[in-house]
Amino acid sequence: MSFPQFTSAENLTFSANLQEDVDRFSELTTAFLGFRKDIGSLLKQLLQDAPEMPMALCVKGYIAKMIVSASHSARAIGISQKLEAVITIHGVNDRERLHAKALDEWCKGELVRATECWEKILVDYPLDSLALRLAHYLHFYSGNAGNMRDSVARVLSSWSESQPNYGFVVGMYAFGLEESGEYDTAEIYGRKAVERNPADTWSVHAVAHVMEMTGRRAEGISWVNSLSDNWLSVNNFRYHLYWHLALFYLENGDTETVLQLYDTQVGSDITADFNLDMCNAASLLWRLEMYGVNVGERWQGLIETAENHITDHELVFVSLHYYLALLAANENRSSDRLYNSLKSWAAGTDTQSYVCMEVGMGLAKGIQLARSKKFAAAIEAINKCKKDMALIGGSHAQRNLFELVLADSGKKLGY
Ligand SMILES: [Fe+2]
Incomplete structure (x- = not known):
């Protein structure tokens, strides 16, 4: 029997049993984008209540891969296999199918192919902030600054300030610009994201990088110090x-x-x-x-x-x-x-x-x-x-x- 389909706050369709599960997945995505400490507990609770929700399983696999260790990668393979089994029985929509494929490719060590899956998702679903962040992550670990910048640039016009995760997208763009050497524009976007949410450490980070690369040490010191009180809810990324x-x-x-x-x-x-x-x-x-x-x-x-x-x-x-x-x-x-x-x-x-x-x-x-x-x-x-x-x-x-x-x-x- 196939899953009912529900729509998220980002206007994406999810295979799930309840609308509430999809709403909780949206909250999990926001926590993920914000490097929040509660990512693990949100995911655990969601999987307790919706153990076969395909995207919840997929994110569990993604997070296991992002721990960057052999033992967690072995777990990610098991999760990917479980996801495939769920998909075989219940089916999923096209976007979720691509996410599952991305996890599978990542588990096989095919990082370029995994990234291609997320980029493919973004062509049709530019509001899939999870795909965007994961593509950003592996573009980062492939050392391709231009891809990091352009991946976000391609979707930016589909986003508006009224969307909850807008600031995170702007911050990713800022970091891609910074790594591409476009420091002035990077700083404008980075500051915009931080004004919106000073706990958005990835965006704070983008501006800190601008200051590092342009030798603005005194400004860098006061930038980080002035914002650090906002990071109580942020995981070890704050270090x-x-x-x-x-x-x-x-x-x-x-x-x-x-x-x-x-x-x-x-x-x-x-x-x-x-x-x-x-x-x-x-x-x-x-x-x-x-x-x-x-x-x-x-x-x-x-x-x-x-x-x-x-x-x-x-x-x-x-x-x-x-x-x-x-x-x-x-x-x-x-x-x-x-x-x-x-x-x-x-x-x-x-x-x-x-x-x-x-x-x-x-x-x-x-x-x-x-x-x-x-x-x-x-x-x-x-x-x-x-x-x-x-x-x-x-x-x-x-x-x-x-x-x-x-x-x-x-x-x-x-x-
Ligand atoms: Fe950094």
């Missing part, structure tokens, strides 16, 4: 804002404040195993050391979490940060295991295997050599893959770490 705040202080030479921010914010919840926390923490500590700062025992606090991800083959960008932590903590056995895991990953055939082969291995080798003070060899390794570095994804500001390793190696050699 990434503090990472940006720390970068402003670091570039100002105020390393004391950076260490304080590391202890109280950036590195304060590593055991929660939120992958971005590790990226923030490892890259900040490495930068501090390049500034000549003794970071004490702080690397040791990253070991256990990093060791839990040695054999993950999810996102090269994230794995490189686990590698940074294990190298710097002198966990040689573990760092060797991770390096070997990268090697076997690079021999695979999916999207990130290619990235690992083209860029990941070179960057891993480069940071390993820099850590061993083999600076000339480090420069050679990083230079070999530098032109394709964007492939690992992340932002310009995040990838800048590898450029800094290159510059620091040159400095150590007296260049």
Whole structure:
């Protein structure tokens, strides 16, 4: 028997048993766009009451993939299979069918194909903010700033201020513009979104990036500090804002404040195993050391979490940060295991295997050599893959770490 169809606040049709389930799904989508702490509880409650609602299952799979770990990816495969079974029995509408296909492709490691599914959805359903955010996410991890910008630009005219998630869409556009180097326009859109909702951390983040890229450190510090009281409902993504705040202080030479921010914010919840926390923490500590700062025992606090991800083959960008932590903590056995895991990953055939082969291995080798003070060899390794570095994804500001390793190696050699 097929599901009845209900319409959401965004005028999208959902297969579900009750209108109430669709309304709750809309609330879940808003929480997802806002990086809210209650995403997990909203989803759990929805699935308790509507265990076969196709889009609720699909989002469960998406979230599992976004945790970026082998164990959660294994769960995502199980969820995707359950979703396929539900679809076989009850059927779904065309948009939901494409979402299910996106999850399946993502589970297979076919990130480009998954993104194509969301972009296909957006052609006919430009108000599908979930598809938009997921496309944004994987455009981000493919390092294609133009796609990040244009994906949102294509749908923007279909949105209006009266729609609840409008601000999040504007904020995504701001970030895509920023990564594309269109700083002035990015700031206009970013500020517009933050005026609408100061708890919209992705939009706050877009403006912080503009300030980082244009060297406006004092403004960046007051921008982040002036908004941080609004983030009580935001999940660990808020620590990434503090990472940006720390970068402003670091570039100002105020390393004391950076260490304080590391202890109280950036590195304060590593055991929660939120992958971005590790990226923030490892890259900040490495930068501090390049500034000549003794970071004490702080690397040791990253070991256990990093060791839990040695054999993950999810996102090269994230794995490189686990590698940074294990190298710097002198966990040689573990760092060797991770390096070997990268090697076997690079021999695979999916999207990130290619990235690992083209860029990941070179960057891993480069940071390993820099850590061993083999600076000339480090420069050679990083230079070999530098032109394709964007492939690992992340932002310009995040990838800048590898450029800094290159510059620091040159400095150590007296260049
Ligand atoms: Fe950022």
